[in-house]
Amino acid sequence: MGRLRRALASDHVAGWAFIGPAFLLIGVFGILPIVWGLVLSFQKSDLIDPNTPFVGLTNYRALAHDHVLRIAAGHTLVYTGVFVPVSVIGALFVAVALNRKIHLIRFYRTAVFVPVVASTIATSIMFLWLFDAQYGLANWLLGKIGVGPFGFFDSPRGALYAIIAMTVWGWVGFDVIIYLAALQGIPHELVEAAEIDGASRWSIFRSITVPLLGPATLLLVVWSSINALQLFDEVYFVTHGGPPPYNTAVVVWWLFSLAFRLGAAGYAAAIAYVLFLAILVLTMVQFWLGNKVVHYSS
Amino acid sequence: MKRTWFPAVMVVAFVAAACTGGGDGAESPGGNGTTGVEHIILWQGYGAPTQPGETPNREADSMRALVEEFNTTHPNVSVEIINYNNDNALAKLTVALQAGEPPDVTYQYGSSMPQLAAAPGIVDLTSRVEASGFDWSDFYPGEREAATVDGRVLGIPALVDNLAIVYNKDLFDKAGLSYPTPDWTWDDFRTAAKALTDPATKTFGFAFPADASEDSVWHYDAMLWEAGGDILNADNTAAAFDSPAGVTALQALADMAVTDKSVYMDFQNTKIAGLFNSNKIGMAVTGPWDLPSFPNVNYGVQIMPMFPGGDHQTIAGPDNWVLFDNGAARLDAAWTFVSWLTAPEQVLTDSLVTGHLPIRQSVTQLPTFDRFATKFPGVDVFVANLANVQKARPVLKAYPRISEAMGQAIIAAMTGEKSPQQALADAAQQVNDILAIPA
Numbered sequence: 001m002g003r004l005r006r007a008l009a010s011d012h013v014a015g016w017a018f019i020g021p022a023f024l025l026i027g028v029f030g031i032l033p034i035v036w037g038l039v040l041s042f043q044k045s046d047l048i049d050p051n052t053p054f055v056g057l058t059n060y061r062a063l064a065h066d067h068v069l070r071i072a073a074g075h076t077l078v079y080t081g082v083f084v085p086v087s088v089i090g091a092l093f094v095a096v097a098l099n100r101k102i103h104l105i106r107f108y109r110t111a112v113f114v115p116v117v118a119s120t121i122a123t124s125i126m127f128l129w130l131f132d133a134q135y136g137l138a139n140w141l142l143g144k145i146g147v148g149p150f151g152f153f154d155s156p157r158g159a160l161y162a163i164i165a166m167t168v169w170g171w172v173g174f175d176v177i178i179y180l181a182a183l184q185g186i187p188h189e190l191v192e193a194a195e196i197d198g199a200s201r202w203s204i205f206r207s208i209t210v211p212l213l214g215p216a217t218l219l220l221v222v223w224s225s226i227n228a229l230q231l232f233d234e235v236y237f238v239t240h241g242g243p244p245p246y247n248t249a250v251v252v253w254w255l256f257s258l259a260f261r262l263g264a265a266g267y268a269a270a271i272a273y274v275l276f277l278a279i280l281v282l283t284m285v286q287f288w289l290g291n292k293v294v295h296y297s298s
Numbered sequence: 299m300k301r302t303w304f305p306a307v308m309v310v311a312f313v314a315a316a317c318t319g320g321g322d323g324a325e326s327p328g329g330n331g332t333t334g335v336e337h338i339i340l341w342q343g344y345g346a347p348t349q350p351g352e353t354p355n356r357e358a359d360s361m362r363a364l365v366e367e368f369n370t371t372h373p374n375v376s377v378e379i380i381n382y383n384n385d386n387a388l389a390k391l392t393v394a395l396q397a398g399e400p401p402d403v404t405y406q407y408g409s410s411m412p413q414l415a416a417a418p419g420i421v422d423l424t425s426r427v428e429a430s431g432f433d434w435s436d437f438y439p440g441e442r443e444a445a446t447v448d449g450r451v452l453g454i455p456a457l458v459d460n461l462a463i464v465y466n467k468d469l470f471d472k473a474g475l476s477y478p479t480p481d482w483t484w485d486d487f488r489t490a491a492k493a494l495t496d497p498a499t500k501t502f503g504f505a506f507p508a509d510a511s512e513d514s515v516w517h518y519d520a521m522l523w524e525a526g527g528d529i530l531n532a533d534n535t536a537a538a539f540d541s542p543a544g545v546t547a548l549q550a551l552a553d554m555a556v557t558d559k560s561v562y563m564d565f566q567n568t569k570i571a572g573l574f575n576s577n578k579i580g581m582a583v584t585g586p587w588d589l590p591s592f593p594n595v596n597y598g599v600q601i602m603p604m605f606p607g608g609d610h611q612t613i614a615g616p617d618n619w620v621l622f623d624n625g626a627a628r629l630d631a632a633w634t635f636v637s638w639l640t641a642p643e644q645v646l647t648d649s650l651v652t653g654h655l656p657i658r659q660s661v662t663q664l665p666t667f668d669r670f671a672t673k674f675p676g677v678d679v680f681v682a683n684l685a686n687v688q689k690a691r692p693v694l695k696a697y698p699r700i701s702e703a704m705g706q707a708i709i710a711a712m713t714g715e716k717s718p719q720q721a722l723a724d725a726a727q728q729v730n731d732i733l734a735i736p737a
Contacts, residue, residue: 046413048391048413048417135573240510243713245715257702263696263699
C-alpha cells in the first residue's frame with residue numbers, strides 16, 4: 001500500500017495527469033489523422049467507396065506526371081517567396097511606426113489588427129468587390145490618378161499577386177503584434193546610449209532595433225513560410241485556382257480538389273505527405289540558418 | 299445541375315476527413331428518443347432562409363415552409379434541416395461517410411451519382427418507387443435516368459432545369475435590336491451581343507460562368523450537342539469533343555469573348571445574376587432558378603440559338619434526394635418525408651414560391667398550375683424547353699475529371715490563352731489518359 005501511494009504521489013503520475021487531456025486531443029486530432037493519411041497515401045480511395053485496395057507506391061509515382069501539380073508547386077513557391085518578405089518587412093516598419101506615444105495609438109494598433117480577427121471568407125468577399133475588374137472601387141480610384149484598369153483576380157498574370165496583396169493585408173497585423181511585443185523588450189538604455197553618442201534614427205534602427213528583433217523575425221519568417229506553403233482559403237474561395245488554366249493553383253488547393261472533387265483521395269494524401277516533408281525540411285533549414293545569424297540577448 | 303451562388307462556404311481541412319475514420323463511438327444525433335417521434339436529418343443546399351432585411355432566398359424559404367408543414371402534419375416524424383451550399387454537397391457527404399454518420403436525406407447533383415453508388419449505406423429505392431401509388435413514370439425520363447445507376451434507383455428527383463436565353467428587353471430596345479426569336483442562330487446571338495456591349499457604361503452583351511467548373515462545362519455541352527458533337531464516343535472509352543463540331547461550338551464562344559469582347563467573364567462565378575439584375579448584361583444563358591433574382595429587369599426568355607443546319611437543344615441538370623440507411627425506423631420516416639415532398643401538390647407549392655420547374659409531369663395538369671407562368675413570366679419557355687433535352691452527360695465515375703479537363707479548355711479558349719482547336723486537343727489527350735486507367 002505504501003508503495004502504491006508513493007507511486008501515485010510521484011511527479012511521474014502528476015505529470016501524466018497534467019498533459020493527459022492535451023495528449024488525448026493532439027492524439028485524436030493530430031497524430032491519428034497523420035498516420036491515417038500515410039496509410040491512405042498507399043491506397044486507391046475516393047473516400048466514398050469502402051473498398052480501398054493497397055496500390056504500393058503508385059500514388060507517389062504519379063506525382064512525377066501531374067502537370068497541374070507542377071504548376072501549383074511553382075505558384076506556391078512564388079507566393080511564399082513574395083508573401084514572407086513583404087509581410088515580415090512590412091510589419092517591421094508598421095510596428096516601429098506604432099511603437100510611439102502618440103494620440104489615438106490604441107486605435108491605430110487595433111485598426112492594424114482587425115483584419116487578422118476578421119474571417120478569411122468575409123475579407124475575401126470584400127476584396128472580390130473591391131478588386132472587381134469592371135466595377136471595383138480599386139480600379140475606379142486608380143483610374144482617378146490615371147493608372148490601370150487592372151484585371152486583379154481576373155488577370156491570368158496578376159491574380160496571384162492580387163491574392164498576395166489580400167493575404168498580406170490580412171496577416172500583417174499578426175506580425176505587427178509580435179514585433180510590438182519584441183520592441184517593448186528592447187532595453188531603453190541601449191537606445192539612449194546610442195542617442196548620446198549622436199547616432200541618427202536610421203542607424204539606431206539598423207544597428208540596434210533590427211538586430212535585437214532577430215528572434216522575433218526568425219519566428220515570423222518560419223511561421224509565415226509554413227502558412228504560405230499551405231495557402232488554401234483565399235484560392236479556394238476567391239479564384240478557384242483560376243483564372244483558368246490554373247493561374248492561381250497552389251498545392252493545397254489542388255490536393256483538396258483531387259480528394260473532394262475528383263475522387264483521388266489516395267493520390268491527394270501522397271501530395272500532402274510530400275508537402276509535409278518539404279515544409280519540415282524548409283523549417284529545419286530556416287532554424288539552422290537563423291540560429292547562425294540571430295542574436296539572442298542575455 | 300443547379301448553382302446556388304449563395305456565398306456560404308464550408309472549409310474542410312483535408313485531415314478533417316481522416317480524424318474520424320471508422321468506429322461508432324458518438325451517439326448519433328438522429329433517432330428515436332423517448333417521445334416516440336422519429337427524428338431525421340435533412341441536408342439541403344439552398345442555403346439559409348431569409349433573414350429580415352436580406353434579399354429573399356425563396357428556395358430556402360420554400361424548403362423551410364414545406365418541412366414545417368410536414369412536421370405539423372406528421373407528428374410521428376420530425377425533420378431537422380441542415381443548410382449548406384449545393385456545390386459542396388459531395389465533399390460534405392464524403393466527410394460524413396468517413397465519420398459513419400451520413401444524413402438520412404441529402405440533396406446531391408445528378409453528376410455525383412456514379413460515385414455515390416459505391417457509398418456504404420446508400421439506399422436502393424428501386425422497389426419503393428415501383429410500388430403502386432408512387433407513380434415513378436410521372437417523373438420526366440431524363441430525371442429518372444439521372445437517378446438510376448446500373449439499373450438501381452438511388453435517388454428521387456429533387457430538381458430539374460435546363461438552359462435558355464434570358465434577355466433584358468430594355469437593353470435590346472435601347473440598342474434598337476429586335477428580341478431573340480426561336481429561329482436565331484449563334485451568329486445572330488453574336489451580332490446582338492456585340493451591339494449590346496458598351497464599354498462606356500460597362501454593359502456586356504453576354505455573360506459566362508468562367509470558373510472552369512461544371513457550370514462552365516454544361517453551358518458548352520449544350521452548344522456542342524447543337525453543333526452535332528458529343529462529349530465521349532458511343533462506348534465512353536475516348537473523348538469526342540475535340541471534333542469539328544466541338545471546335546465550332548467553342549469558336550462561337552471564343553469569337554464573342556476574345557474577338558468582340560462582348561462577354562462578361564465571371565471568373566469567380568458569383569456575379570452574373572447580380573449584374574443582370576443591375577441591367578449590365580444583355581443576355582444570359584441560364585436556368586429558371588435565376589428568374590426570381592431579376593426583379594429589377596424587364597426580361598424575356600427564348601430557347602437556345604442553333605448552328606446552321608442544326609437544331610435547338612439544351613441540357614438538363616436533374617438533381618436528386620439521396621437516402622442513407624440509419625436503421626429501418628429512420629429509413630421509413632425518411633421515405634415518408636421524401637415521397638411526401640415529391641408528391642404533385644408539394645411540387646407545385648414549391649414551384650409557385652421558387653420558380654422551379656415541376657419535376658412531375660402531372661403537375662402541369664393541376665388546376666392551379668396556370669398561376670405558375672403568370673407569377674414567373676417566361677418560365678413556360680423553360681417548361682416547353684424540357685422537350686429539347688435530347689442528350690445527357692455520361693454517367694461515369696471518371697466524369698468529374700473529364701469535366702475538369704473540359705472546363706480548363708473552354709476557359710483557356712475564351713480568354714485567348716489557346717485556340718479552340720488546341721485547347722480541345724489538349725483536353726482530349728488528358729481525358730483519354732484518364733479513361734485509359736482501368737477502373
